[in-house]
Amino acid sequence: MSPAPESPADEATPPSAGTGALDALEERLLGEDPSLTQAEVAEQAGLSLELARELWHLLGFAHAEPDDRAFTQQDVQALRFTQDLMDLGVIDGDRQDGLVRTLGRSFARLAEWQVNLLADTARESGIDPTDGLIGLADEVMPRVESLQSYIWRRHLLSVASRMLAVAGSGGSLSDRAVCFVDIVGYTSRSRTLSERELVAWLEAFETAALDIVIDHNGRIIKNIGDELLIVADTAQDAAAIATELTRRGADEDDEFPGVRAGVAYGEVVTRLGDVFGPTVNIASRLTNVARPCTVLIDSGMYAALTGADEDDDDHEPSDTDESPYRFRRVRRISVKGYSRLKAWALQPR
Template identity: 65%
Template sequence: MTSSDDPAGDGGVIGALEAHLLGARPALTQHDVAARAGVPVATANELWHLLGFAHVPDDEVAFTDADVRALELTNDLIALGVLSQERQDGLVRTWGRSFARLADWQVALLASVAEEMGADPTEGLLAVSDEVMPRVEELQSYVWRRHLLSAAARLLAERSSGPSAMLAVCFVDIVGYTSRSRTLSDRELVGWLESFESTVLGLTVDRGGRIIKNIGDELLIVADSADALAEVALELTRRGADPDDPFPAVRAGIAYGEVVTRLGDVFGPVVNIAARLTSVARPSSVLVDLGAYEALSGRADDDTDEHPDHDHAGGYRFRRLRRVSVKGYSRLKVWALQPA
């Protein structure tokens, strides 16, 4: 049961967090925010929704000066020509998705830390945030700037090719995820998945690649070099096949070719083919498409019988499979990849 002094029924913790994180308790309606920022209410609402926040009634006092400042900054970027309507929508959506996921993880982390300290999770959140959040915010800014530098270097290297680039694309999928996840507690499942992602991340960045995103129990990674992803995928499947290694069994599909890059994501037939190959790969195996085969072997496949089904080239062993038909692609040329 709640009271007028504690409408959220949480002992005032959320209100205190609002004041701490946003700089003040809410004192403005959406009309107040839009008027003070000098933007139409419809524009303010659109940005709010793109960020992933639910609709707020017109007369609800839910905003602070921080929201006014955010709208003013957005207006500045539009006036400077940085944010066109298309760019604005894409950028704000990306911010909303990325920060929502990051915030969920960080709040769960802080609540866990508070519990370990013997504090009530809700009250402990407030205590931990005072000490931790300024450091987290500073560290986030550092990581962001470092990634900006990496992204700028990639952009300059690919500038001549426009919005597309020649990339190797790989999906790595955990085998038996559903059955294994049923045997784990929530905490064990999170730890298992984080260990999986950390291992893939370490191998990937060491070879100049990067993780684009995770899709459930599957990771999408890319690299400029097909060799880099071949090394990653073969090492992951090797570890997953080792009964003494806690790393889960995985399967992978690699495709190579022209990929469209946008807002940190990748699109196009090459991405689709890599995903399709992963879906038909056997446990602990790596399948590659024609583009990846040619890049890895250093030879072209000309549909002749010049190369045997078991083919050694470029430091790898290739086993030609029968043509594979998957959704959207009929009779793909596919090879199973193994170390030489």
């Protein structure tokens, strides 16, 4: 009797095109086919399995089962480098979680943007995203990787130069001007735009804002939806940034959106590329109550710009010709955490 024919369910299911493309992409980006379990990676790196799992989790990667062969020699090398940094004292127990988590979060966002960009490029070129992504990865990724390294080194030089300059002058590293800039009418405007139009609008805003910030020696720390957090080393630079951004927004012939800004000057805690402390909170509160196309500053900014005593409640704003700004004292502001906050409206002459 001849054997019964196999049913379709008994036949091996061929891998999908997407699976094949993913395997090829995995080999290109990781340098080899994954063949190691997490325990084997930890053993070869000389770390405990518990620490290896913790680092993997902090980096934002998916959980791997004990028998999953999802790792390569690059994972071993990454753990060895991490151990080297621990031995050198660069990463200690207090900083380990924050540093690794920040690296993982930052690169996850960067990778998501880059892959979406590659997929859009493939579609606009009439290439199937599944197949085209591999070819684009071969052509684009080495260049992107080199560019990322160059930009990172340039920013390291910039930060180190500022640190050395301040240390050499005997100044304090903790005093900063913090500026929040918020788009006026963002919610209503976003409802009238498609997703693509909204992204293009926000990117145009951020690009124009970045040019202004860089021109005046500032740094954009992060964007929070329709809001930018900006830091400058001097009150003068922060004032120039805030007034120029609001001036652009007030110009009806300029496509730059209307914005409002709050600026505070004082002690700032810097950690993992972000800033914290009362100065940051005050700048945020001032932004929330500022009118469209206006800049509100706190007593620290006012003192730094005018030379007044920050604690002198009787001091009146000065309109001397030497100052590039006009100051208008506003009524004390009651906001969350600050019941009677002193503030001034800042305008260029």
